[in-house]
Amino acid sequence: MQKYDVAIIGAGLSGIVAARKLKQAGASVLLLEKEQTVGGRLATSITAEGKADIGAQFFTVRTEELQQEVEGWLEKGWVKRWFGEDYPRYTSVDGMSSLACRLAEGMDCVTSTMITAVNAQDSHIVLHDSSGSLYKCKRVVCTLPAPLTVNLIGKSSLGLKVEAYQKLKEIQxxxxxxxxxxxxxxxxxxxxxxxxxxxxxxxxxxxxxxxxxxxxxxxxxxxxxxxxxxxxxxxxxxxxxxxxxxxxxxxxxxxxxxxxxxxxxxxAVTTCPHSFLEIDNRGKLLVAGDAFLRPGDQAGKTRFESAFLSGHDAANHILSDS
Ligand SMILES: Cc1cc2nc3c(=O)[nH]c(=O)nc-3n(C[C@H](O)[C@H](O)[C@H](O)COP(=O)(O)OP(=O)(O)OC[C@H]3O[C@@H](n4cnc5c(N)ncnc54)[C@H](O)[C@@H]3O)c2cc1C
Incomplete structure (x- = not known):
């Protein structure tokens, strides 16, 4: 059984951002993704003649945290300013999924693996995937769209916090x-x-x-x-x-x-007014993703930036707690 400090379920933007931050701080981190490639809703279709973004087309920036990152991405030539004045729309120079791939470079990541169960074992969490592999870790961040997280953790042997689980279930x-x-x-x-x-x-x-x-x-x-x-x-x-x-x-x-x-x-048509939730009684499992908005979020909706901030804040919480 493979052992990690933190396992992250879902390699969309929020999962990748959390993984990067935790890895930079020295944690051993594993990203687990059911699709063949990372990116989730940052998705690009490829034809012989070119590429078409088929999920997010662009992102806007309203926070210092994302602004700082975007300046680095602009310098590296990964993104460009596309159009718009008040809140410029930024986009990847070669398809949004390429940006996700660049951000995930160097991360330990298992793709084409669907997590099917999340259970407690001693002071750890054990994740099961559809092929029978097990992953043991101290903490887990689950970044699936909230209704999928409900399906996944609803049957878990971890004791869930009633109020937090209720908030999760309200996200549609x-x-x-x-x-x-x-x-x-x-x-x-x-x-x-x-x-x-x-x-x-x-x-x-x-x-x-x-x-x-x-x-x-x-x-x-x-x-x-x-x-x-x-x-x-x-x-x-x-x-x-x-x-x-x-x-x-x-x-x-x-x-x-x-x-x-x-x-x-x-x-999401209903969101959660916290950028992540600690959902089990022992504080080992965090749920995050684009539907988790910081209190007072300026745009008030799910988007690239809310996914970024959710992954960022969930990782900071784990680091401040370790
Ligand atoms: C059509 C469309 C257009 C959009 N346009 C814009 C836009 O122009 N601007 C903007 O800012 N935002 C836009 N968005 C929203 C933006 O794409 C999302 O907010 C953001 O990408 C979500 O990231 P995430 O990491 O929270 O979730 P996701 O990207 O959904 O990541 C979750 C990941 O979990 C994986 N997964 C699911 N189940 C399992 C499992 N059991 N085991 C392992 N892995 C699993 C999924 O495959 C996925 O990769 C758009 C979204 C869509 C769908």
Missing amino acids: FQPTYVGVFQLERSPYTPESGHIDKQLPADVERIVDHQKKGISKTPLMSVYMTADWSVSHESSESTLKMIKNKTSPYLDFRKLISEQLEIWPYAQ
Whole structure:
């Protein structure tokens, strides 16, 4: 059985940020991720001609902590200022998943491993994965979208704090459907390639990745609203419906390829007013992620920055406690 000071379940932004901070402070840390790559909702689809972001498109900065990091990322050439004045939108220079990969470089990380149980053993926690491997650690940070964390830890042999567990259960997410279309002809989009105004009903935004600078050909992501996504079961006709909605904007007569991405947990509609929760009676298991907002969070919604701050604060809590 492998032993670590801290195991982090989920290698999305919040998990990666927590892992980096703990590792920098000298802890032995293991990231455990069910997908083949890290990044979670920082996701990028790759075609022969280029890349399309299919989760987060950009991030904004309202805190000193993220500002400091972003200055380092700008210096290294990992991110660029994309558009916007009041709160500039920053984006990765080569797809949001590449930023996640860069941040996770050098971390101990096991991908393609789904954690299925979290149990107490003596003064430690033991994590079980779907292939039967066990990981023993002193502390755990669980960074899955909150409803998945509820499923995972609800059956745990760790004694859970009733009030904290209740707060966790109150967090609700909504889905988002994203259609990705490779077109022959470039549509009209503003210089940035990002449109979120005056779009047809039910369409939240359209992004042209050629103009974003990460595709050689017109490669478009079409984001449907949460309300539309909730009310449509995924079926063979989902992409057709998305195309019908956006046909005034995009010319589908010469469509080269299409893909549907479904995010069952895209954004939280109810959040938690703490940047993480210590959820078990012995203080060994923290839950974190983008739906955990610092008290007084200025934007008041789940986003790149809330995930960053949640991972950052959870790691600081562990360090101050060790
Ligand atoms: C369509 C969409 C558009 C968005 N647009 C923006 C935007 O433009 N700007 C912005 O700021 N934010 C945006 N967001 C939100 C932003 O992407 C998220 O807030 C942030 O990436 C969440 O990071 P996280 O680490 O909290 O969670 P996640 O990225 O969800 O990470 C959780 C990780 O846990 C893994 N996992 C799940 N279950 C298990 C298990 N049992 N065992 C092991 N691993 C597991 C998942 O695979 C995932 O990698 C968008 C999100 C979506 C979906």
